[in-house]
Amino acid sequence: MPVRSEVIHPYDWVKVGAYAKYIWTSGLTVKFPNDTRLWFHVLHSPVVLEWAVLEKQGDIVRLNVTLFINGTAHILPPGVTVFEAEYRDVIYRKTLFFDVDLYTREASLDGQPVGKTFFWAEPYATPGEEFIVSSPPSEPIVGNVTYVKTWNHPAVGKEIRIYGVYALQPDPYVCASYVFSWYTGVVIEPTLLTPWVVPPEMIGNFGGMFRNGTVFNVTRYAGEPVGTNLGLDEHYVIFELSETNIDISVESTPEPEATDAGIWKYLPYAFIATFIGLVATFLILRRRKQHIRTASTANFFNVWFCQMFLRHRKDFSNCFLNK
């Protein structure tokens, strides 16, 4: 049973000013509408994805979503090779305003529906549950809840309870992992995907693998609304939470422990204590007995010796004098 739900109701964290920042640390490519691409070969700082709540009206939440890249990039208009391309420091920043339905997660951009987004998801998921991560209008990306666990997250600095979702589908291809906060549903590790259709002459060059080891060809890659509209030219970028002002930590109230388990866990200590006590008792008793026996024997000899001495003291003294 969710302990925290007694304190914070789901979605209570959705307030103006709530934000989360995520990072990615490898080079990547972005694409402009005119097909010019920026290949960020060197990053001067991690790539940042940030979203913040700007407004909340009823069930609709307006989010400011920004992608920020600072690095050295090859600027590649169509057909230009990397040797001919301009190569210089570039800052790429793109901001979008998503209007997201709090409960269905369906989003729109400038009034146009773009599908289900993953900035948050339903809290209290259970392993095995089927899960629609995001849904571009035609094809949803469906995953499964694979685990629920507590994790001491380095960015949060506290223990958080999370659940993981894994999506693997061959057509359109998706191989993506997501992590959400179990109590709030806030995404902790989002995967951004952009759609792409493999050109006919390249079919066979792109492949994936099922978990049982079977390899298959990929002809289409799935996209989702965030990565697609932010201009990424990568089919897969996984971000990691680096900062948030939303309280996603585990409630400090410890969960009550079962009584039986409480008793049984002390059993080994009780066994050791009993054993040590018994050994000590036996040793003390044995020593005491020995002491009594030794003492009584000594007394017997003392008395006997004194009597003998008194009885024959003349003989003793003569013996010494004669000598």
Place this chain on the structure above:
Amino acid sequence: MKKDVLSVGTALAFTLMFFASFISAVMALTDWYDDYSPDHTAYAYVAGAYVYYPPPLGYYDQAHEGSITEGNVIRYAFTRFRGFDNTHIEVYRHTFNLANYTSIHKLYSYDDIWFIETYTDSGNGTIPQSAVTVEIGPPGIQ
């Protein structure tokens, strides 16, 4: 006269064949790079052999390897092998799931590959900690 021309032609062909094979063997270049993730749970390796016929200068044989060195994959683990042409258009990409303590090694022979990348993520720790990217490209690019 006809026989002379034939002899000269044959000699020229043999000379060309010899020098072609000689240049190919001598000038065949290889490049490679490997690395571990910061927490040493993921390993990535990429290698390529290319022949210096200027131009083009591309990796005609590509070797990739991705492995994980831990046995506690809770979330996921995979390795991804990619190759790009000289306009940085992706020519191939193969993604393989990894189980505990496993590795995947593949050799490819795609033509005109200028940039090769292996990305491996053990999927156990946080992403920058458990993931590693290695890449090689021709001189001037990487």
